[in-house]
Amino acid sequence: MKKLLFLLFFLSLSFSYAQDYFPTDAGVKTTENTLTAFTNAKIYVTSKKILKKATLLIENGKVIAIGKSVKIPKNAKTINLEGKTIYPSFVDIYSNFGIKKPNRKTSNSRRTQYEASREGYYWNDHIRSDVNPLKAFSFDSKQAKELINAGFGVVNTHMEDGIIRGNGLLVALNPNSSDAYRILDTKSAQYLSFSKSVTSLQVYPGSIMGAMALLRQTYNDASWYANGNMKNKDLALEALNANKNLVQIFKTSNLLDAFRADKVGDEFGIQYTIVGSGDEYERVADIKSTNANFIIPVNFSNAYDVSNPLLAQQISLRDMRKWNQEPSNLKVLAENGVNFALTTNTLKSVKTFHKNLQKAIKYGFSKEKALAALTAIPANILGNTKIGNLNEGSYANFIITSGDIFDAKTTLYENWVQGSKNMVNDMSVKDLSGNYMLSVNNKTYDLTISGKGAKQTAVIKLGDKKIKSKFSFIDDWISITLNEDSGYTRMMGQTINAANVMQGTAFDTLGNETSWSAAKKVKKQDKKKKNKKEKEEPIVVLPVSYPNLGFGNYELPKTETILIKNATVWTSEDAGILENTDVLLKDGKIEKIGKNLKARGANIIDGTNKHLTAGIVDEHSHIATSAVNEWAQNSTAEVTIEDVVDPNDINIYRNLSGGTTTAQILHGSANPIGGRSAIIKLKWGENADNMIYDNSPKFIKFALGENVKQSRSPNGTRFPQTRMGVEQLFVDYFTRAKEYDALKKNGKPYRKDDEMETLAEILNGERHISCHSYVQSEINMLMKVADRMGFKVNTFTHILEGYKVADKMKEHGVGGSTFSDWWAYKYEVNDAIPYNAAIMHNAGVTVAINSDDREMSRRLNQEAAKTIKYGGMSELDAWKTVTINPAKLLHIDDRVGSIKEGKNADVVLWSHHPMSIYTKAEKTIIDGRIFFDRAKDKEKRLAIQKEKSTLINMMLNEKMNGGKTKPPMIREDRNFECDTLEELKN
Incomplete structure (x- = not known):
């Protein structure tokens, strides 16, 4: 009888190959699209509607009936799916x-x-x-x-x-x-x-x-x-x-x-x-x-592979957090009602x-x-x-599984699309996975089977020793071959008792016939699972900060009533410097300035021997943006930096540490008519929209000189190529803008052109120009073009030859936003002198010191001090170059730039004289909210170190437990400058 079984087994294998229906893990089986009933299944009609012991009836690629009491037509093919589950594909x-x-x-x-x-x-x-x-x-x-x-x-x-x-x-x-x-x-x-x-x-x-x-x-x-x-x-x-x-x-x-x-x-x-x-x-x-x-x-x-501690130090906290936090993304979205x-x-x-x-x-x-x-x-x-559902009339798109589709141990058997069967794993192949006790030749082995369908594999051990073996499970027949020192043992057999027991015939290396059996170790397996579950460490997802990187805020600062006592107050107003003075900040405004002020419930800050100033205003900056130049046309008045404000830029926080509270984020100088500006408050942690000034004054960047005529570009073919071409471009565009504006004002139909709309705003005095400039001839040229076309230039920025034309600037009514002592970094700044700011100031020009640089923008207080050394400006006038003067140039001096009752509570408390090289900003306050606190900054540094250590240990644990890792990556911060050209990806 046993020999007969053995013969039948190999005959069945031969027949399988001959008929080419040997089961594969993902073979596509073509079936006729006939009336088919799937019975006794657990059916997910939708994610919310679940039927048990139900029937799905399909025909011609559609669902024609579904439910617990579906009447099955006599000509229907019936498939019993007892113990199986159906989901919509x-x-x-x-x-x-x-x-x-x-x-x-x-x-x-x-x-x-x-x-x-x-x-x-x-x-x-x-x-x-x-x-x-x-x-x-x-x-x-x-x-x-x-x-x-x-x-x-x-x-x-x-x-x-x-x-x-x-x-x-x-x-x-x-x-x-x-x-x-x-x-x-x-x-x-x-x-x-x-x-x-x-x-x-x-x-x-x-x-x-x-x-x-x-x-x-x-x-x-x-x-x-x-x-x-x-x-x-x-x-x-x-x-x-x-x-x-x-x-x-x-x-x-x-x-x-x-x-x-x-x-x-x-x-x-x-x-x-x-x-x-x-x-x-x-x-x-x-x-x-x-x-x-x-x-x-x-x-x-x-x-990340953090096993090398030196390389691990280079990984940013932001990137480490991403690995830890992003698996929670779907949960967070769902809990917050996002569809x-x-x-x-x-x-x-x-x-x-x-x-x-x-x-x-x-x-x-x-x-x-x-x-x-x-x-x-x-x-x-x-x-x-x-x-996406299995309602009547829907496409017969559904999957058949052994259980919960989202369980790792579940087998997906079939995926029916438009009523056509696609076999993924043969449903007729039993799942043998588990741990067994294998008995043969008076020996007991540990047999572990894993995998699904025809791809089930086995590992066999005798004690701690792994035995060389071959295992296959085909057409419900089990074949095992052991290769030991004593020779080969060949086994064949089948499962009984729902796959908990296997048994059959074995042949030793001499051909002697005996029996074998394998019983599933159900109890021990359950115990191991339970113990493993108990030992599993809870998932730890680190909290999100705003922005979600080092030095971010876990809670955004709140508007406080703050009373700063006994400080030396630099008003940047006619009142000058006030000694031993109190300043009360309330509801985001400067409520009161005086001595011996009181306020119930206020956060009282001792300003004794400290200096209080208005927050620094940077008229020309390129921080906090995802792009700086739209360089691909010679006029890009249609673009705006407000679209690309980046609230995640760490330079926002660094600028706060240097007392800067407001910045104009300017388009670069790649073209004569550049893009529109964004004037922002450096409210670290807020989103981009909340950083942009409410009712923000409208500005646009123009540029002259080497950059726009592409002097240093070997492939520059765009007009203009010369300085005189730059002049002609301005004339051409403003001539078009005048025609456009006239057509619009006449009430006639017109094609809305965002570029012309912006230039028309300049003509109508609704938008201000900040112009990149160096050489006096070009400065004169643009003022003449402006006079001819009927508009004004608001600010010449850089303006390193401003000292040559200060009288003409005063007459035109244009301000100067300059560097304190930059020169000789390209040909057209060869005539720059450190006395430039003082000479323009003495001529009656409103002068600001700007940064145009992410590093300089956090030490503008020291840049202002240089105007005292070079030109002999007074301390008060020097300080105004980084506070009220840039605020005037930006048309926000009614809100910020000085300490005056009614203005925004944008102030900085300094440890020493604000222009000293030894001073530090202790607290930087915007709208009555403390966005930088030096004492808390020290706490943040320690917290960052601790969090990185936590994440490194978590990553080491991931690697030790067999998880995939990737090499450490160093995130390089982008440093945008006037002439930075980035390329939009294809």
Whole structure:
């Protein structure tokens, strides 16, 4: 009998190979699309509606009935799924499935491309709303198999190229069908991003703020076109208007870009669905306030290899925190009521999707919400009721599992798409995984089986010694071969008692026949699991600070009533310096100045032997921004630094430590007419919008000289190339602006042009110019052009030859914002002298000392002191160059720049004389909120050291327990200067 069993076993194997139905781990089996009933299953109709012992009836790719009492037609094929679970197949609505990104265009030409290369389309190649991905779509069976194996049934795909990228395709991952059937929607969404197209070398936009400006202008032009105001046909604008009612899906690469996209959408009444980047937990309240739907990747960083202590020191706290905090992102979003779907986007391999999602669940993300984020929510975002659920009439897209889909031990058996079966793991193969006691030849071995389906493997030990062995489980037959010193032992057999016991026939190395058996060690396994669970350390997620890096605030400073007593007060007003004086700050304002002041409940600060000044105002800075130059056109008045304020820049905190409270963040000097400014308060921890001044005065950056004519650029081909060309450019643009403004004021229809709108504001005295300048001839030139065209220059910044034309500056009414002692760093500053500021001041020009540098901006107090040495300015006048004078140049002197009752409570308490090299800012206060406190700064430094040690130990533990690690990375801070040119990515 035993020999007969052995013969039957090998005959069955031979037959299996002959018929080619040997089970594979992810084979696709073509089945006829017939009436099929799946019975006795636990069915998730949706994430909230769950049926037990229920029946799912499908026909022709659709669900025709579902419930506990479904009447099964006689001609239906019935599949008993007792003990199994059915879920709706997953939906990924951000994908490039089946659509290859176009090849990157290259050129050997040294000339820069400024014009568009497509005729009959929009003036900018990166607006590609006309792209129809259907033309490029080719069903990718290999990629489809990976997605099917992960549980996905539908993807929303698109051409991942350009700023406006065209429409999307909704595709069922049905490898057993044709495109005509599996493409569910040829216009499922419209896609956008901040990345340029790889098919064009057109340089504009060259920055993130340029991309935002281009989007705004495109929407303006689309509206103008829709009203029939353009003579020429524009296929891109036609497509944009045709797609305007589709879901608008916007791809972003970081948290700040998500807010920037939402800002543009809000301006035009468009609610984007935003593809996030996994760092939304850092500003979840602001994410919530966008009211946007989000699509969130499930892609987590590996721990750093911190085994080398010297290299570990170089890793920023911000990057260490990211590894620790980002697995909690989904939980945080869900708990804060943000509506989001999940995507496989950014994953190197779809195979890691479930592992990462299980990690997120371990960090507290609800399984119910996870299922909703993979089914109902993406379907609802697209407005498609036929996917993401198993209601009657929906597509028969569902997965069959051994249990909880989000449990690591669950096996996904089949994924049915449009009623077509795709086998992932053979359901007929039993799960033998577990620990067994194997008995054969009077020996007892430890047998451990792991894996799923036909890929189950085994490890066999005798005591502590691992035995060489081979194991296979095919068609319910078990085959084991042991290779020991005594020879080979071959075993075959089957399972009984629901796989808790295995038994069969064994043959030793001499061919002697005996029996073998293996019993599952159920009790010991449960005990080990229990002990392991008890030993598992709780997950520790470190708290988020604002911003989420070293020196961030765990709670934002609150407005206090503060009474500073007995200080030496530098008013920067006619009152001059007041000795032993009290200053009361209340409700964010300077309430009272005097002696022996009292205030109930006030935070009293002793200012004895200390100096109190207004916060320093930096008229020219490039900190706290994500971009500085939109260099790709000679006039970029349409862009604004307000779009790219970066509240995470550590230089904000460093500037506070040097007493700076306000800064004008200027566009760079890459073009004659640059971008608009952002005037911000350095409110460390606030979001970008809350840093920008309310009712902020309007400014724009102009530039003259070497930078704009591209003197040091070997490939510079843009007009102008000479200083006289710069003059002509100003004349040309303001002539156009006058014509534009006249047309607008006449009430006639006009095409809104954001660039011309800005220049018209200058003509109407609504926007002020801060101009980068060096050489006296050009300074004279711009004042003459301004007089001729009817506008004023507000400030000449740098102005190192200002001493030569101070009288003319006074006559024109322009101020000077200069360096104290910079010179000889390029040709056009060869005539700079350290007496420049004093000479302009003595001529009656309003003079400020600016930084234009992230380091100098935290020691402007010392830069002001240099005007005393060079030029003999008084202490009071010297101090005004960094307080009230720059405030006057920025038209905010009614709010800040001096200590005066009614002004904003922006003050600094210094340990010594404010211009001493020994002084330190002890407290920097903005709007009555203490944003820098030197005593707390010391506490923060210790806390950072302690937190890094905690994270290093956590990472070491991760590595010791077999987790993946990556090499240490040093984060380099970007240092933006006037001539910094960054490139917007393709």
